[in-house]
Amino acid sequence: MIIKTMPIVRSCSVMECAYNRETACHAGGITVEGPVPLCGTYFRSQRKGGIQETGTVGACKNDGCVYNDSFECTASAIEVSIHYTDRPECDTFTQRRIVKEAWDV
Numbered sequence: 268m269i270i271k272t273m274p275i276v277r278s279c280s281v282m283e284c285a286y287n288r289e290t291a292c293h294a295g296g297i298t299v300e301g302p303v304p305l306c307g308t309y310f311r312s313q314r315k316g317g318i319q320e321t322g323t324v325g326a327c328k329n330d331g332c333v334y335n336d337s338f339e340c341t342a343s344a345i346e347v348s349i350h351y352t353d354r355p356e357c358d359t360f361t362q363r364r365i366v367k368e369a370w371d372v
């Protein structure tokens with residue numbers, strides 16, 4: 268039986284999220300959306316929740332990323348912050364096409 272190690276959320280700067288404590292995610296398994304790699308697990312709450320351990324990536328719908336294999340994340344870890352939208356995004360996202368062009372030259 269193959270046991271897959273889920274990627275950890277190495278850091279998340281979105282302090283207002285219910286799963287965030289001291290810039291660390293504590294969600295048991297976040298879902299990353301596509302085509303923009305937003306954290307779909309993010310929500311605001313007065314209460315903090317989640318698990319004691321560091322949060323992990325449960326699933327990712329963004330198959331345009333080089334780390335995505337069958338809608339699962341294969342990176343060892345990801346980082347999350349708010350950059351281009353008003354929602355938390357996966358900063359580890361790497362467009363698949365850009366890497367292919369680099370190999371083509």
Ligand code: SF4
Pocket residue numbers: 276279280281284285286287291292293294297306307308309310322347355
């Ligand atoms: S990665 Fe997502 S669920 Fe985890 S703390 Fe950040 S915004 Fe919240």
Ligand code: SF4
Pocket residue numbers: 299304324327328329332333334335336339340341342345357359360361
């Ligand atoms: S690194 Fe890529 S595959 Fe992994 S969660 Fe982020 S966008 Fe999805």
